Amino acid sequence: MTKKKLTPKIDVRTLTMIVVLVVIWVAFAAATGGKFITTRNISNLIRQAAFTSIMGVGMTLVIVTGGIDLSAGMTMGLIGCVMAACQVWGGLSTPVTILVGLVLGCIIGAIEGSIIAYVGIAPFIVTLGAQLICRGGMLAVTKGQTIAPFEKSYVFWGTEYLLPIWGWLVAAVAIVAMVLLKINQRRAKRKHGSLDESEFEAVARCAAFAFLVLLAVGILNNFQGIPIPVMVMVIVVVIFTFISQRTTFGRSIYAIGGNISAAKYAGINVKKNLTLVYILNGLLCAVAAVIYTARLNGGTATAANGSYELDAIASAVIGGTSMTGGVGKVSGAILGAVMMMSIDNGMSMMNMDSYWQFIIKGLILVAAVWFDTQTKKAGK
């Protein structure tokens, strides 16, 4: 091995995104006379972003394999309507209703995934077809009505908050976990002589993390506490970060996205792993569906008018996932989602026409990818 220099590893991309985000927030704060940064609005915004992040996490996995899921939004909508029908018309209890939703998500994902992996039809086509089918399904279930209301225990998942004291506890757990992980990681790296981070950096990184967590919880607690959807999102992101970074399955999907033939040669079961990715993606659509319908307190076909899959794709891409596959981080989707939702939220607060939202979101999406290609070039 050649000489090693301890240059601080700063993630330029994440840092830039955070700076951009801060700029956007400051601009909106100024434009709305501070209304944008009231704790109430921020709480609201983060809750919206939580929904998009959860969809974005699934989408990130799919895009990492080199695929795409155009059906995510409609899948989410259909599952929501089915769950509403189960509870409102069928009288099922909340846990059973949610279970039905999650299983349905897995089934839809399994069907899409196996057609893609085993039959070999392009993801774009399969999921485009699925999008239309789910849209039709959604309209068939609801027949244009709103299926409402849910039980209180169901609505909880979209509207309630953690008590502030619990919020602080969550923050404490997160910080302790982060510090322990760091210590552990450094011990392992030191043992193998591959330590590439100075003591100072490690401490600084932990401190920054702790600060951000405390700040976020502080803001949220100042309003009503951590919204339940945000808690769900945090759990989803933690689990899926673990799956994607620390398991053989996770490694396999990056390998498949990076070079599918080399992955095959290395004995990776490409078909099985691909199918599993779409199943997990379907599952996350179902989780998002619970939050979505709980928030609306009813199942309606309004999701048919949205383009939630595009929001999810955009959050993944803004979060640094490469459309060519093999590159991307689950946690990036949060950043992307917060960025998108800030724009939605801020602009509607300024009473700007909604077409501006589309235009600005489009610009940011392209700019993020442009930025990626630029930093990649500079690194060469």
Place this chain on the structure above:
Amino acid sequence: MADYILELKNITKEFPGVKALSDVSFGVQRGHVHALVGENGAGKSTLIKVICGVYPYGNYDGAVNFEGKECRFKTIREVEAAGIACIHQELNLVPDMSVAENVFLNNQPHRFGIVNFDEQFEKCRKLLSQVGLDVNPDEIVRNLGVGQQQMVEIAKALARDVKLLLLDEPTAALTETEVDTLLDLVDQLRKRGVTCIYISHRLDEIMRLCDDITILRDGQTIETRPKENMTKDEMISLMVGRDMSNLFPREPHTRGEVGFELRNFTVPHPDIPGRDVINNISLKAYKGEILGISGLMGAGRTELFTAVYGAYRTKGSGEIYIDGKKVDIRNPQDALDAGFFIVSEDRKKLGLNLIMSVKENTTLASLEKVSSAGVLNEGAEVAYTTKYVKEIRTKTPSIEVAVNTLSGGNQQKVVLAKALMSDPKVMILDEPTRGIDVGAKYEIYKIMNELVDKGVVIIMISSEMEEILGMSDRILTIADGEITGEFDAKEATQEILMRAAVGRSAT
């Protein structure tokens, strides 16, 4: 005073964590073929990329003087306009375009932007005959062999008025006969006054072809000398920085039991129904021996073993035995489970995931060894990778860097690390030392010896006769999908192998 067409002054180029070139200075004389040699990672390809504008002006320190003027190239276009063309280590053809389209890519004969296809076709035919390539200009590049593609690359360079041609390991993927054609071609170009910089790890070629030799080691110029003043041994010791008396560490092996056997193996042609790429081959490989597989490119050597590995486009029929047990292989996963590993000849497409790190590539085929219940153990990953990096001396700034930042030879070592880690019973090495420097080759041979001692069956496919003769215990030749000869290494010679490799039709 010699007439220098190109002068390099104190070229320094750094990548994060690596100084690829430091203070490189030498001159290239007009009309000469100038060899650039050095170990893997010495900086040869990086230097070429500096000269031909892949790293634009400002991206490196020092000066490149071409025809007496300092070059400040910002784009490849300017480089081309100046008369510099480059054939990179990795082929840069568009596989689904025709030969003519590739040759005239971005340089089509046109009128008002409308391509004149007749002219393109005619010009291309002339160029192809210049490089001695007998294919139709309308042929799709994907259907050509690697050697032919290499010639297309050269034709592409000639399509522009080239004064300085840079060739980065042009013969790495060629068979002996193709190498001869290429060397003749470079010689002809020299006669026409084209200057060439020529990189190769095949030192015999260098001795045969080049006028001057520059040696790079660890990013520094060690020496530039006319060929007359340098012997091959001197060149080797200057490259590796120590004396190397023997290129092949041949050891006496004692042949054990049959470890691998094929019976009546036939592989149908993927595109032409009714034809076979491999026709009823039966062979045995023993523990404790290195079985060399010789033959011309396209003879079916790679096809045979990829089919055995379950990775060929069509499925082979016949019986496969490992340690006397019949195994059923439908895909590479089955093959790995059965104890096979194939080190493919195409490391970029099949051997590596270029955007993944050294560590991730090394462990990819053996994830079960570094995980429990599907959860990866990073410590184990690091430990294994570090072990192999040390064992085969992979030159990399860290095990976390993406393999596409490594030099070609070091990439190959990562593939080997992956193979070693999977602990196979039968290891198939398809052109294992392609693009690898003499020092590293020696180490790879030693690893092969160690594996043989451990009872691994080693099958080595190689187009390099010297390597086949230098390392194998037994040699099979394959031509047109059939075995045409079996030789004990002691009695084989280049001529005998060549005759057998040409196949039945010639005898």
